Amino acid sequence: MPDTHEVTNQVPPLVHDVADDPALLAALHREGAGWAEEELHELGRLAGSEQGQEWGRLANENPPKLRTHDRYGHRIDEVEYHPHWHDLMRVAVGHGLHATPWRDDRAGAHVARAAKVIVWNQAEAGHICPISMTYSAISALRFNPELAAVYEPLLAAPEYDFGLRVPTTKRGLIAGMSMTEKQGGSDVRINTTTATPSGDAYVLTGHKWFTSAPMSDLFLTLAQAPGGLSCFLLPRVLPDGSRNRIFLQRLKDKLGNRSNASSEIEYDGAVGWLVGEEGRGVPTIIEMVNNTRLDCVLGTTSLMRQAIVQAAHHAAHRRAFGEYLIDQPAMANVLADLVVESEAATTVAMRLAGATADPAQQDFRRLALAVTKYWVCKRGPVHVGEALECLGGNGYVEDSGMPRLYREVPLLSIWEGSGNVAALDALRAMGKQPQSVEAFFAEVELAAGADARLDDAVATLRKELSTLEDAQFRARRLVESMALVLQGSLLVRHAPHAVADAFCASRLGGDWGAAFGTLPPRVDTKAIIGRAQR
Template structure:
């Protein structure tokens, strides 16, 4: 909420040289790169639908909801007053209000309601904005959205759950799914002994009639109040994928026992639990023994969201820093007029625009049916974006925090929360090394994905000397022996992502801005620190795109 007429003339001093209090913002009207991306990548219906969301997320009221949801994290409610098991989690009303904002407007459903008609572009643009309200609650939105491709592997289950999964509604009650108009779905894969190595999972599934009974544990189960979970368990045929509902067909609470909630560094509005299956009833999804392939249908979607969330968070941090330096004076001038600060802010703005471009390009690939090259890109682009955007995020948040100084380090601004949140999307859905190994796997099993990336890069060939040199270097790297590739998989993944970002900027951004990106990311003597740009960088042009 906006504080009304705070006193600035205090007994001992006058409060001066501070930015104005937060006000309502139209985040689409302010974000020229987003408007351009929607006009370029998405059908005409997407931007008008996004407009109301952009105004809502930019309002002081919704920003306050994000603060409150983090200030009052979820709490476990394992038993009722008489000692009977509930295995529930209670959330602050602010969290539920944010869930209503997303679900009541169908942002978890739009990719499938408008499949191959811009639905993924709409979903990604919405996630980019919703993350600027509060990133944690986007976790159940992402998982509910991403569950549809996995459920399609089991047509009967898909038909049973689809209408409630895609309903424009949010019902947080702990009751059987058939008593609700809308449901959310979650995912639980990792176990203590294996982490990302899910082939080490020991949870067992034993067939019982038309279903299975699962016994074992899951080490990380986010959004534990979901109405059902896609999970992995071992069968005689190997790892299988299963749907575990919160309630059995008889209306009884399923044997999913919540052990505790994780005390996380960030992502505090979103609950993450340790759970045990104690003979929990489940239904098989997909072919027996093909559980990893089935659940990867979901992971492919969640990874694209995990690539987009850091772009949204970086955008929010950039706006906070830009607003501060434009209104704050130091050493006789506005901070935003000082050469060093201008370079820092401009460099941050370049990073946001490049990250948004890559995510929106990946979304278009998902929305282009019947095109083999686009389908090939869906295998590769989410991994590239997830790896590189999240590697850039934590340093970005630290730099934005420095722009504010001490006030940026306290919890009253969003920057402390964003700083703590920044690592999470790099960790879940496969940490950095796992993603890089997946890129190598795609190269080996689906060489058409590398051909599709090569074709995308060549569209900008000849536009910039540094870009051409980087693409040549990337080609040499791709053709190294397998042993050398694995050792250099991080550099390979980084260079693929950066070259793709550069290609998109060279084709779609103002020339001087694209060239500045290439020279500061792909040229000689590149600094890992934000704010080191070429002497002739077009700072005015870059800064003008931040909030026009």
């Protein structure tokens, strides 16, 4: 080739162990799941390998296709996925990212699973949707012990067995959720789908607006029964081998999450079984929702970590104006700020995972999860957008992988309640379960006296929460303050001084601008950025 085609100053491919994340590994041990570190590194090496990255790329560039009929005109309602979607699913299920923690008696099982989600999600995020729904379905399904006895062992089995067959004949199952309707969205109480008793089951009729992973084996859904809005379990294939009357109308053409099929479905006499009591549909399925909300936090945390590692890698190998980008003060400020945000998200996400299976921590988890779902998922798109910009024009090109992250991350703020829903849910928790407020402050004040800026922020927050007048108008501001003091408390207790000091100075002390890259001069950017370099 002519000399004009000599390639210089380009960044080498990043192939690394995704689990080599100091904040994540420290939290894994701190929250009682150090026994999972070896497996976590196994997943991390695959997620960061050329093979893992290629699986993710091809699964997204070849999105699923809806096949409503076979060649003969028979209705089949199936979705065809790229083969690497199934590879990704096999790894996720084989490593227990789905429902196995519910049947694992080891301390820290849910923590280990959360860390695996953060790591494996960095290979490809879309397939984690059915993995998350399967994990989350167990706690709701247990409201019907008879159904749980049949299906829970199969949901928890480490076997990915794709295809529409009678669920009890399969080696493992995947579960989905179908709540929203076109007239209601988050306001599920105005759903119009009906459920009519028929023997020991119900017959459902209605239209669901968002049903992700429609090839799942089982679905939890809401419908109006004679006693009010209720929760039901519907299989895609009935016990007699016939297809349940669940018809796929179309697949959604989404901004991101393109490897995962999301559909509109029609129940036209579909058979389902009651889960919980009639009229208690929302309290029943909220058990599932609360767990998928944690996965929204884990997913955002994962994408933020992936974004800053990519940005730091680029800056360490790319020269501009005679110096590597990473050595230039303006870029160092941006990168350090992004690392601080990422580690704050990781630390609080793992703390919430640690509270999952502990009955004594449920008051804290109830409020802290709503607060964190709002804030971390809100920060995700801004964070990933700034990381993309660190790559300049290269970051805007699909080959870099950054556009896929940027399209993916807004979903996690929307899924299971967008910003206002999450903020208002935090207010609802404070109103209905006032003990959750004291549990929240008990956690935060474990760092009392360690940093004056944190102490001042906690005192200010207590004052702001002393009255809930105009609380809905102030909801986002209140919840943001709660999220920041929780993250600050955790970082002061557990993060390196450089990270905790930068967080408290900027997020709590007010020495910060309105964009990333505005940390105060005294921050140790080199020590912070080093935590994201691979």
